[in-house]
Amino acid sequence: MKIAAIEAIPYAIPYTKPLRFASGEVHTAEHVLVRVHTDEGLTGVADAPPRPFTYGETQVSVTGVIERIFAPQLAGMDVLARERIHARLHRTVGNPAAKAAIDMALWDIAGQSLGVPVSRLLGGWSDRMRVAHMLGFDAPERMAAEAERMRDTYGITTFKVKVGQRPVRLDIEVCRALRDALGGEAELYVDGNRGWTASESAAALRELDAIGITLAEELCPADDVLGRRWLVRNSPVPFVADESATTPAEVTRSLLDGAATAISIKTARTGFTHSQRVLFQCEGMGAEVVMGNQIDGQLGTVCTAVFGAAHASSARRPGELSNFLDMSDDLLTEPLAITDGVLAVPDLPGLGVAIDPEKLHRYRQDH
CATH class of the missing domain: 3.30.390.10 (Enolase-like, N-terminal domain)
Structure with missing residues (x-):
């Protein structure tokens, strides 16, 4: 063919x-x-x-x-x-x-x-993934209200919180508001998109650790080589490389150089073929992975879920699979549904969508 x-x-x-x-x-x-x-x-x-x-x-x-x-x-x-x-x-x-x-x-x-189904071709570990929801910058009370709505409507209890604002206290207040609103059962992790310096990140992590965050992603630029290495070495939680580790070679360098201890995999930038290479590298080096979101619509979300569900190590954590809910419409004939915090992979040949x-x-x- x-x-x-x-x-x-x-x-x-x-x-x-x-x-x-x-x-x-x-x-x-x-x-x-x-x-x-x-x-x-x-x-x-x-x-x-x-x-x-x-x-x-x-x-x-x-x-x-x-x-x-x-x-x-x-x-x-x-x-x-x-x-x-x-x-x-x-x-x-x-x-x-x-x-x-x-x-x-x-x-x-x-x-x-x-x-x-492609998920079976890739590995066939599961037919579903738990869902994490990504929260963008907003006032603490509005971010907390959105998180509560996602929990109450879709059963989502894991939230990725966008941070990296200055002053740092703005994001600390957000995370505290989220913890107060959601209680201790919710998982919170943060993503700085390289917005802070290493010293600002270290100060933030001291307070965020007390709030109970589980991961910290790209708080400061990887190009700040010594500062990033120092920060990761002293981080109380796993430090995730995302946009600084977009190829298998960058993943290897990040992990060996001490610039990260975990990796975000995004099928939107590495497809299925190279995402598998990244995943297997991480498994061999003992690094945790997160299935990330490139602000995907439903088609992109299906691809992330198909890959994430296919492997035990990528299905271990909730994947970032819900931001299509922020779109006013979509292209798929059959809309995706999140129920009890879970997204099922289509059980049809190929990606299973039209x-x-x-x-x-x-x-x-x-x-």
Whole structure:
């Protein structure tokens, strides 16, 4: 089965409220739907969510690199020749979301052709994942109210709290408000998006540890090599590398250099193929993993859940799977449902999802 064509369709769906964090904020999901067509009539889909403030990709750059470089390079290749396909993609530097979407669409095709869910092809550990919800910058009382709503409506009891503001006390107040509102049974962990210095991070961790946080992610830049190493060595909780460890090589360096003790895996930037490589590296080095969120819509969320549920080590912690709830609409024909804090993986061949053509027509940007 050969690759016949690859589509890159830009679309935009507004969020119900902006999501704010230390490295930027988003008001609209300006993503790219990627569809890989085969000569046997199967089509694989995946989502490419550009993050210009983190990886430098934009909706225009993702669409352009797929249409002008990747699609011509991959046309006629065997769908299952994954290593040769990635060798061609690797010729072009960067563009992680574009490459990841092509990879996941190809896995979708493989699952469809075999009549098997992709999660089973990847490992088949479970058919569901527990859910963590990500909370962006807001007033303490509003963040606490959102967390209570997520708990009461969807059964979610794990929350990733965006921090990295100055002064540090603003985020300390937020975490205290969340602990007071949710009680001791809720899990809280924090993500600074490189917003603090090492010394500010250390001061914050002393107070956050008393509040009972379980993880700290990217509190200060990894480029501050000595400060980051000193901070991680003295952190009372596991320190997660996210945007500083986006490739298998960066993951190895982060763990060996002492710049992190845990890794966030995002299928939106490493697809399924390279996410497995990162996961197996972490397992071999004894590092914990978190299934992260790239402010995904429902299609991206399915991909994260499919991968996370497939492996014991990635299913151990709740995955960041709920931020599609902040979108005003979506493209899938069958909406995802979170019940009792759990998201089930579709039990259908491939990714098990379908795109609603009317909604795609409504939101696409290339008319």
